[in-house]
Amino acid sequence: MxxxxxxxxxxxxxxxxxxxxxxxxxxxxxxxxxxxxxxxxxxxxxxxxxxxxxxxxxxxxxxxxxxxxxxxxxxxxxxxxxxxxxxxxxxxxxxxxxxxxxxxxxxxxxxxxxxxxxxSAVTCALVASGLASEHFFFEGFLPRRPGAQRSRLEELAAVPGTLVVYESPRRAAETLARIAEVMPGRRVALVRELTKLHEEVVRGEAAELAELVAARGELRGECVIVIAAPDAGELEQRRAAAAGPGGTLEEEIAAGLAAGEPKSALAKRLAKSFSLPRAEVYDKVLAAAR
Missing domain, CATH: 3.40.1010.10 (Tetrapyrrole methylase, N-terminal domain)
Structure with missing residues (x-):
């Protein structure tokens, strides 16, 4: 050099x-x-x-x-x-x-x-979101294909910091809905039209924002989605899931339901961990939840 x-x-x-x-x-x-x-x-x-x-x-x-x-x-x-x-x-x-x-x-x-x-839209959106910024991860644009996007979100869900994602206004509602599936309960901010006259910051859980954006129709202006960092409980749950099942299927189902994990996400995770058909595990989850 x-x-x-x-x-x-x-x-x-x-x-x-x-x-x-x-x-x-x-x-x-x-x-x-x-x-x-x-x-x-x-x-x-x-x-x-x-x-x-x-x-x-x-x-x-x-x-x-x-x-x-x-x-x-x-x-x-x-x-x-x-x-x-x-x-x-x-x-x-x-x-x-x-x-x-x-x-x-x-x-x-x-x-x-x-x-x-x-x-920079990254730092402007992060500050405008009001979410914790001590540690953050900039993802840029997520994959467009639903399956690839979901897989990437599942990887990002374990990052111990706030996530910053760029998104097209045409795909914002779908992406927010997928974030809600993968990271239920996380606080999210949708920031758009940064530094312009109609700059807007909308905050809430991803599912709420997905419904709001879908009801509005197509947004105008490039969007930045800021996702709050996982709390200690969620991080521990994800680490345990990544390490594989620590008990029987029935015990893992009970633990997941007690932690408030969505039934569909729980079934998918455990089906993968136990190498079982998802439909079979989902039936067991529904039975345990009754």
Whole structure:
């Protein structure tokens, strides 16, 4: 790994507004104005930002579809002394964004990189949710397919911290309903239209929010879902489940029902642990619950 030389160019990773243009700092605008080229996800989106502030700098598309073929050329520009700014459509590049690959390559090549801070939907939503933020895990977008999404949520349910998930407004209700199935009783906040005029934070249990969103119809604006961390009891229950059954099927059913675990989720978990048909275990759960 080489050391960055002052004689080389500079890659500026620039955070841009996620909604309210007034969140663009003077340093952000100065950096964009001084760049030889601005690399961006969508030239139309970034073009509107540049136009709003009277900036006239060449824009070049550099999204996840073309990043691989652009990296070497960008490194050549930096080595030749050019100032290159990299932005995403909104927020901090490199966070749930292909810009990480470019930064990694520039640092490995011993080229200069700076980060010009700007808004981030992750931290804005986390603070706006009012949920505990001492420990949190940023997931980004969940898988779209229902089965894969549920499997991923089951993995995330054991994380001992608040979860932050990006979601499309078209899929928000379905995702909230699936969160309710996997993490019943968890407090959840749906945050949308961050920094804009109609910014909204709705809180409650996931099942309640799923019903609310479904009743509203399609939402507007990108959404962030913030899920409260599991309490000590839930964590212990999940660890015990992961370790496998500690008693007979009947004992495990009784323990799960006593802990308030939903019957369907209990049957699925124990069917997997005991390698039994789910329908058979579910019948036993229903019988024990009577």
């Amino acid at each position: 080489g050391e960055a030389s002052e004689s080389t160019g500079l890659l500026s990773v620039v955070g841009t507004p996620i909604g309210n243009l007034r969140d663009a700092s003077p340093r952000v605008l100065d950096t964009l104005a001084a760049a030889d080229v601005v690399l961006c996800e969508d030239t139309r989106v970034t073009g509107r930002l540049m136009s709003a502030f009277g900036l006239h700098v060449r824009l070049e598309r550099c999204d996840e579809n073309v990043m691989a073929e652009k990296v070497e050329r960008v490194l050549e520009r930096l080595a030749a002394g050019e100032r290159v700014a990299f932005v995403s459509d909104a927020g901090m590049p490199g966070v749930s964004d292909p810009g990480q690959r470019l930064v990694d390559a520039a640092l490995d090549a011993g080229l200069r990189v700076e980060v010009v801070p700007g808004p």
